[in-house]
Amino acid sequence: MQTECSAGAYEFPASCGRRVVARFDGGRMSSDGGVILVKQADDILGLSRRFAACFRDKRHPGFVEYRVEDLVRQRIMGLALGYEDLNDHDALRHDLIFGLASGRLSGGRTNCAALAGKSTLNRLERSGHKADRYCRIIADHEALATELPRVLWRRNDPRGKKDS
Template identity: 50%
Template sequence: MNTECKPEQLEFQSLGRREVIGRFDGGRITSDGGGLLLREVDQRIGLLDRLVACFTDHRNPESIEHSVRDLVAQRVYGLALGYEDLNDHDDLRKDSTLALLVGSKRQTISPIAFF
């Protein structure tokens, strides 16, 4: 019995002008592709926005590099993907998949394949 492979793509909500497409061609690979489904659900139900509304940001606006929303999103997506330890985020801050989930437009996002 042969395995039937379908070269289809999955299209997700875009990030600004960037398209987000899941391909299965073995290019750049991540095991965190399920996070894109979480992002889709969040964009429909607005869970992160409701969580962020619970915080008051007392930081000096001139010293802020990351918004409260970015910080909350990073932590929520990290937990959902199994990164329990905050030390994991030191490496994840360079991860283009997490940057995409958080909504960071600063980092260049290359095509990523999912497995």
Template identity: 90%
Template structure:
């Protein structure tokens, strides 16, 4: 049975100085185009930026390829797409749509991919209370807890009379 397909194109807001157009005629492809909508929500809430501000980066600046905000946004977008395992990011780091929504279409060094791999993201996720030899990005757990309350309250004109947590 023949399916009915729309051969048209869908235009999105420009990103990274590039025109973003979704079409169905091949080329370098990604199956995760819906994440562009997630990026628009993230941009409007400033979630990745605000979340990244809850970390202290103790890495030597000369050796840093991926900013904390880049790592946070990449991980959030991967999770939103259902890629919960870090090893998925070794393939996603070359995905053109992931690069687009993460704001990085290429690495700044010749031997680096546009996005971080599983090992770099692992160091972010394993961040502890103090820097050590392998983990130099430190999470401020108090700031993270405050951020989630602040994000919730930002969505309301006044504090709700009652909040139900359905666990």
């Protein structure tokens, strides 16, 4: 029996004002197409928004290229696709699929990539209880400790309301 190939296209919700279509005709490729599904799950569950609310950003607004929510979203997407090492993000920051899923196809400044690199993400990960000269993003560890179980053990209320 001969293999029958289908060259169909799969359409996803638009992002950054562009159509998102998965095709299998060998055009511009990425092995990380699953990030679009992770983005849709994040949109539904609000993980990035909820975890970003557990941080205080003390950076000067005029110099901020990546919001805390953008950094959290990028880190969640990377972890979901198996990129647990921050070094991986120096290549991923130029990946169009990751940029599309993050809602950024280009940087806000001419010398910036669409997504953050390892050094910027490291500032989020090493955030402490108070700001210092080099770490201006402050984690509320109590809020993180409270939010994580809420996300992991979310259950349905018998009255039809969701715990969140």
